[in-house]
Each structure stands twice: as C-alpha cells, then as structure tokens.
Amino acid sequence: MKRLTLALSASLGLMLALPAAAQFQKPEDAIKYRKAAFTVMASHFGRLGPMAQGRVPFDAKVVADNIAIAATMSALPFAGFGAGTDKGDTKAKPEVWSEADKFAAAAKKMQDAMAALNVAAKSGNADQFKAAFGETGKTCKGCHDDFRKE
Amino acid sequence: MKRLTLALSASLGLMLALPAAAQFQKPEDAIKYRKAAFTVMASHFGRLGPMAQGRVPFDAKVVADNIAIAATMSALPFAGFGAGTDKGDTKAKPEVWSEADKFAAAAKKMQDAMAALNVAAKSGNADQFKAAFGETGKTCKGCHDDFRKE
Numbered sequence: 001m002k003r004l005t006l007a008l009s010a011s012l013g014l015m016l017a018l019p020a021a022a023q024f025q026k027p028e029d030a031i032k033y034r035k036a037a038f039t040v041m042a043s044h045f046g047r048l049g050p051m052a053q054g055r056v057p058f059d060a061k062v063v064a065d066n067i068a069i070a071a072t073m074s075a076l077p078f079a080g081f082g083a084g085t086d087k088g089d090t091k092a093k094p095e096v097w098s099e100a101d102k103f104a105a106a107a108k109k110m111q112d113a114m115a116a117l118n119v120a121a122k123s124g125n126a127d128q129f130k131a132a133f134g135e136t137g138k139t140c141k142g143c144h145d146d147f148r149k150e
Numbered sequence: 151m152k153r154l155t156l157a158l159s160a161s162l163g164l165m166l167a168l169p170a171a172a173q174f175q176k177p178e179d180a181i182k183y184r185k186a187a188f189t190v191m192a193s194h195f196g197r198l199g200p201m202a203q204g205r206v207p208f209d210a211k212v213v214a215d216n217i218a219i220a221a222t223m224s225a226l227p228f229a230g231f232g233a234g235t236d237k238g239d240t241k242a243k244p245e246v247w248s249e250a251d252k253f254a255a256a257a258k259k260m261q262d263a264m265a266a267l268n269v270a271a272k273s274g275n276a277d278q279f280k281a282a283f284g285e286t287g288k289t290c291k292g293c294h295d296d297f298r299k300e
Contacts, residue, residue, distance in 0.1 A: 037190050
C-alpha cells in the first residue's frame, strides 16, 4: 500500500512534478486506468461465482488460472486514486480521499483476501476455494458499500 | 492463441452454452473486458515512452516493474473478441472477424514482442530496453492501423 499512501498524500502538483515516475499524465487517465484494472479483476473473479456456489462443476485449472490473474490485478487499481482524481467519470465517493486511511485499509483487506484465495485456488481443494472465494467477495462488497456510489 | 482461435471460431450459441468455462455473460461484457485489458497494458507500456526516448533518466526497476505488468496483460484482451462481440461500444473493425487469422497473427506478434521486451526490461540494460520498446510499439501500431477504427 506504499504507492497508495504516497499517491493519496501527494498533492496534484507534486504528482505532476515527477516525470520519471509519472504514472498518469492527466487525472482522467488515472480514473480510466483504475476502472479498467477493477474491470479485469472483477471479470476473472466474477466468472468463478457459479463454481464457488456449486452450480457448475469445480475445475481446478480454471479456478487457479483465473484467480492468479485476479490476484495480480488486485495490486493495480489503487495507484489510480491520487489527488485530483476525485472528480470526473467516477463513482468513487469523497470518502476515498477524506478517509484515506480507512480506504487504504479496505484496499489492503481485499488484497490480503485475494492473496489467500490465490493460495486456496492453487491447492486444488474445492472447499478451500469456496470458503476463500466467499471471504474475498465480502471484502469487495465492504469497500463498495463504503466507498462507491451506487 | 488457442483461446482466441477457439473464441473466434465458436458460434455465439456455442459460447453461451459453455457455463463451466463462461468467460463473459454478454457480448458487451467481453467488449468492456478487452478494452479494460488494453487500457491497463497501454498505461504501463506508455508511461515508459519518455524513458525509452531518453527524455527522462533510465530507471531499471521502473522499467522492469511496468513491463512485467504489460507482458502479463498482453495475454488477456484477445479472449474478448469472440463471436457476437463485433457490434457495440467498440472501435474494432469488421476485419477482426473477417480476417481472423491475420488478426490472430497480429496479436501473437505483439505478445511475442512484449515477451522479448520483458526479457530486455529484466536485463537492466537501457539500450536493449529502448530497442525492444520500439519494436513492441510497432506491433501495437500495426494492429491498430489494420484492425481499429480511428
């Protein structure tokens, strides 16, 4: 979460003054990026819902492959919440920035849950996967409830 | 490219009949996904442009970290070009589907260039990075010229 803390505490001026490490040229680029990273993560996570619910047969390889991608993606979107990215084409609530510590903690909770899910997914054990999938889904919902407009 | 070939040759009906492996519930989900994957890839690739052009100092870690993500992303978007995803909020030209073999070859060319760039990026050698970055950029442009509307 170093990057998030850094981004959240940096002024927009400071961000724009860091050409060597410039992640986004414009605030709207950061917003587009974070939404894209969430979209890819949610796609690979969400498509396993029916398997986690036992509605389709467990397939260890499908689970492991998709969760590995979701876990990789989980590290990315939070770099896109820097200062100056609160306005624009976004559903992010002002609390992302006004309660930055709480938001950072919610992000870390998701990332930790996703990492644990990745371990469970690699194990090939259906029950472990289902339990960890449910726990991870709760962290998604928790953060959406607090930090995303409907 | 197995997944792409599979997706491109499958009828929409067949795709929708594969619940266990269903990647996308609706064509618009696939379109949103592929655009998101390209957005994340382009962000991590594009931010290194100034460094590849020597306009900012070479930073081996920044290069390696960003290209590793771009290389991971390069595998993803082509699963989103399945049958039935030619209409909607997309700039993809009809040639993606009418010249599917050529599109698959262009996708592979980019993925191979990105893999070579990833090796160069990990080497920490600025000249190797710059050369491989340029080669990869050409594959992006080539595919956009042929398969993406302006």
